């Protein structure tokens with residue numbers, strides 16, 4: 220009896236002690252974790268803490284890039300803040316951005332609701348080896364098809380662009396000076412340039428297929444924006460309405476994928492390895508080579524080939540069309556606001572290019588007023604105000620602060636372009652800031668419309684060629700004015716991933732070319 224009683228007591232004590240030890244152990248673990256979090260929070264770059272769960276979300280006012288700019292003015296050029304569950308680190312000093320983004324460890328992409336929707340396909344939202352291989356391949360491929368400052372391929376690219384410029388100008392001339400919104404005309408012409416390079420596809424201005432494709436892209440942007448809240452507070456994705464939005468995104472993606480897949484299938488049928496027509500063919504070539512060698516291709520890392528090609532085409536199209544369209548719309552808008560600059564650009568071209576032909580890329584070094592005007596448009600509009608969001612590939616230190624692996628790193632390009640310590644009166648539109656005392660165009664190292672470092676824009680050369688060709692030809696061919704009775708359109712843009720102007724209308728009055736007064740058809744080789 221005594222032995223039994225002792226055993227019961229012993230067991231009771233052991234259980235009691237174990238429970239207590241376990242409780243103490245859990246409490247210590249919890250405390251250590253809380254201390255770790257506090258230490259981490261203390262070593263993060265400075266910035267507003269906000270409120271529990273929501274972070275700074277309730278205090279967001281206006282456009283995100285302007286909100287971040289206000290914070291950097293208050294807390295310094297490296298700040299951190301929480302938006303819901305996401306830790307955001309903003310860099311606004313150009314040297315800091317440049318030095319950080321040169322390093323491999325800043326080339327990651329954050330894992331967000333948005334990136335999971337894309338399943339790691341494409342180039343823009345990938346990271347690691349797959350991104351690196353993809354980027355190198357695309358860089359070489361785009362060069363091969365003329366995205367280069369030198370060589371015969373450059374001439375090919377210029378011809379391709381000028382074919383679209385001429386069609387653009389003739390469609391505009393057919394509007395006979397009536398008020399028009401340039402947006403749909405630019406959309407077709409610019410899409411044709413990029414689609415030709417990617418997959419030898421061109422659209423006409425009334426093409427139903429193209430309209431549907433553009434509609435799906437625009438709707439996609441809107442649908443993604445309406446999911447934004449759940450990117451920051453993931454639990455919101457279970458709200459009614461959010462599921463339907465996701466389903467709609469998936470449905471639209473299938474429709475766009477079908478459109479792209481049709482082109483991929485046509486390419487597969489007519490594929491000739493000795494004559495690669497476009498970027499899509501270069502992918503097919505790589506796949507064929509890998510199949511013959513019986514190995515998986517490093518460009519796909521076990522991913523579905525067709526889906527990867529679809530996403531690459533989609534990535535380059537969406538990165539390459541909207542950005543140039545917005546830049547050109549900003550350029551026109553600034554010309555309406557600064558007719559004296561428009562006049563100076565036109566006079567320079569009349570003198571250097573003459574009235575017998577359209578401007579060519581080789582004229583550019585002799586057109587400092589035109590070039591500096593385009594640069595100033597890019598600076599002041601900063602159409603990709605926050606670049607793309609990067610993520611550290613591991614926990615890092617930057618300027619003595621801790622950047623955890625899950626942080627989202629934002630390069631605030633807008634703040635760099637509006638920094639009064641770098642630019643004199645940055646809010647003022649002043650192209651001559653890019654011209655030195657010898658009359659030459661100079662681009663300071665803190666001019667970063669295409670970002671900087673390892674993940675900087677892949678399409679910079681094409682973008683510069685297109686912006687020059689469309690802008691200079693438009694101004695060479697037409698006087699641009701506000702429709703009679705209408706007020707000057709606002710310079711306040713609509714901010715999303717890019718900033719574009721609100722829709723506005725213009726009237727175009729032809730500036731006679733010499734072949735018009737001669738009553739002849741445009742002479743062959745005049746452009």
Ligand code: HEM
Pocket residue numbers: 320342343344354534535538539540542543546602603606607608630668669670671672673674675676677678679681682
């Ligand atoms: C005015 C036109 C354009 C501007 C201002 C622009 C600007 C930018 C910026 C700021 C970035 C992010 C850089 C970073 O995060 O560090 C970017 C990335 C990118 N751009 Fe552009 N871009 C333009 C046109 C184009 C064109 C025409 C193409 C395609 C042919 C293109 C393809 C890309 C791609 C693929 C990336 C992502 C690169 C990567 O993730 O490694 N862009 N661009």
